[in-house]
Amino acid sequence: xxxxxxxxxxxxxxxxxxxxxxxxxxxxxxxxxxxxxxxxxxxxxxxxxxxxxxxxxxxxxxxxxxxxxxxxxxxxxxxxxxxxxxxxxxxxxxxxxxxxxxxxxxxxxxxxxxxxxxxxxxxxxxxxxxxxxxxxxxxxxxxxxxxxxxxxxxxxxxxxxxxxxxxxxxxxxxxxx
Amino acid sequence: xxxxxxxxxxxxxxxxxxxxxxxxxxxxxxxxxxxxxxxxxxxxxxxxxxxxxxxxxxxxxxxxxxxxxxxxxxxxxxxxxxxxxxxxxxxxxxxxxxxxxxxxxxxxxxxxxxxxxxxxxxxxxxxxxxxxxxxxxxxxxxxxxxxxxxxxxxxxxxxxxxxxxxxxxxxxxxxxxxxxxxxxxxxxxxxxxxxxxxxxxxxxxxxxxxxxxxxxxxxxxxxxxxxxxxxxx
Numbered sequence: 333x334x335x336x337x338x339x340x341x342x343x344x345x346x347x348x349x350x351x352x353x354x355x356x357x358x359x360x361x362x363x364x365x366x367x368x369x370x371x372x373x374x375x376x377x378x379x380x381x382x383x384x385x386x387x388x389x390x391x392x393x394x395x396x397x398x399x400x401x402x403x404x405x406x407x408x409x410x411x412x413x414x415x416x417x418x419x420x421x422x423x424x425x426x427x428x429x430x431x432x433x434x435x436x437x438x439x440x441x442x443x444x445x446x447x448x449x450x451x452x453x454x455x456x457x458x459x460x461x462x463x464x465x466x467x468x469x470x471x472x473x474x475x476x477x478x479x480x481x482x483x484x485x486x487x488x489x490x491x492x493x494x495x496x497x498x499x500x501x502x503x504x505x506x507x508x509x
Numbered sequence: 510x511x512x513x514x515x516x517x518x519x520x521x522x523x524x525x526x527x528x529x530x531x532x533x534x535x536x537x538x539x540x541x542x543x544x545x546x547x548x549x550x551x552x553x554x555x556x557x558x559x560x561x562x563x564x565x566x567x568x569x570x571x572x573x574x575x576x577x578x579x580x581x582x583x584x585x586x587x588x589x590x591x592x593x594x595x596x597x598x599x600x601x602x603x604x605x606x607x608x609x610x611x612x613x614x615x616x617x618x619x620x621x622x623x624x625x626x627x628x629x630x631x632x633x634x635x636x637x638x639x640x641x642x643x644x645x646x647x648x649x650x651x652x653x654x655x656x657x658x659x660x661x662x663x664x665x666x667x668x669x670x671x672x673x674x675x676x677x678x679x680x681x682x683x684x685x686x687x688x689x690x691x692x693x694x695x696x697x698x699x700x701x702x703x704x705x706x707x708x709x710x711x712x713x714x715x716x717x718x719x720x721x722x723x724x725x726x727x728x729x730x731x732x733x734x735x736x737x738x739x740x741x742x
Contacts, residue, residue: 343581346577346581347577347578350577354565354570354573355562355564355565356562358565359562362563368566372566372572375573376572376576379577379580380576383580383581413674448560466521468560472523488518488524491517492514492517495513495517495554
């Protein structure tokens with residue numbers, strides 16, 4: 333069985349899944365990062381990490397889903413690093429445009445849909461990422477907490493805040509509040 | 510009283526213990542108004558999941574395929590090594606040496622090369638100059654950080670490496686925008702090596718050797734380009 337799995341995770345399997353599914357990975361990363369360059373970097377990082385750790389792939393999920401998850405974690409990590417850099421090394425920011433003003437963020441807006449994209453702009457990074465990971469990607473709360481390096485309660489409260497804000501802009505629960 | 514937050518967790522089937530789930534389930538069965546609220550929530554939230562997808566730029570697709578092809582071919586020729594070559598200190602030294610070579614190639618060479626008058630728009634020259642200066646500073650600080658890795662604690666080492674990787678990414682993006690895809694690729698190639706230095710993993714000797722080879726190729730190319738007055742990073 334192990335031989336079968338290992339033989340399946342060959343370079344051509346990676347190239348095939350890259351051709352077929354990279355659009356999905358890219359769009360998911362774009363929603364998380366709101367930056368086309370970071371999203372592209374996240375997918376590339378995920379591909380290389382997945383290839384490097386292919387022996388860890390047990391086949392419980394599809395190869396596509398496995399790389400998708402790694403890509404999302406990479407996107408979160410890149411977003412975190414960018415934020416930290418922006419805070420610590422302002423003088424190095426001349427190569428980066430402000431996310432809310434860049435063409436990349438407009439591109440990301442397309443990936444979210446105008447309505448949801450606009451609504452998500454009102455959320456903090458944490459709230460937006462938690463909502464996307466929970467509601468769109470279907471991650472468990474503990475998985476989100478681990479990836480975002482926070483507690484489950486922190487994730488819950490970010491999710492509650494996100495949904496409350498989205499209720500206003502998207503008229504969720506219209507007539508209920 | 511069952512809050513909207515509780516309903517949300519009930520909908521996600523996550524974050525509630527069995528008792529809480531049973532309590533909300535029973536309440537939903539008994540209270541039509543509560544069930545209506547949950548139904549409205551589900552309908553509205555599910556409406557947000559139909560997201561459009563933007564196409565992946567063709568150049569990005571090509572970059573991914575090239576990166577994967579390079580990684581898979583690299584691993585085919587890589588042979589595991591033991592002993593000295595598997596030690597983190599050797600990896601740190603190799604990474605430091607590699608960055609030092611880049612610094613020599615892209616930084617020092619720029620400093621010692623006599624200024625050459627290059628035809629071209631002023632705007633482009635100004636942008637290139639800021640980019641080059643930034644790159645020189647980055648490479649110099651990277652050299653210093655790598656030199657201090659061996660004395661650093663594991664936590665400090667991880668933090669230093671993370672900083673270098675993060676800054677490499679900025680300059681890789683800048684290099685691509687400056688029309689230097691090769692430099693961008695080399696800067697990105699440091700990431701897995703640096704990560705292995707940070708977490709003490711072995712078996713990166715093949716990657717380092719490959720990187721060393723690529724640097725030598727780049728050096729040779731730059732030497733050839735040095736004869737061309739219009740060469741700009």
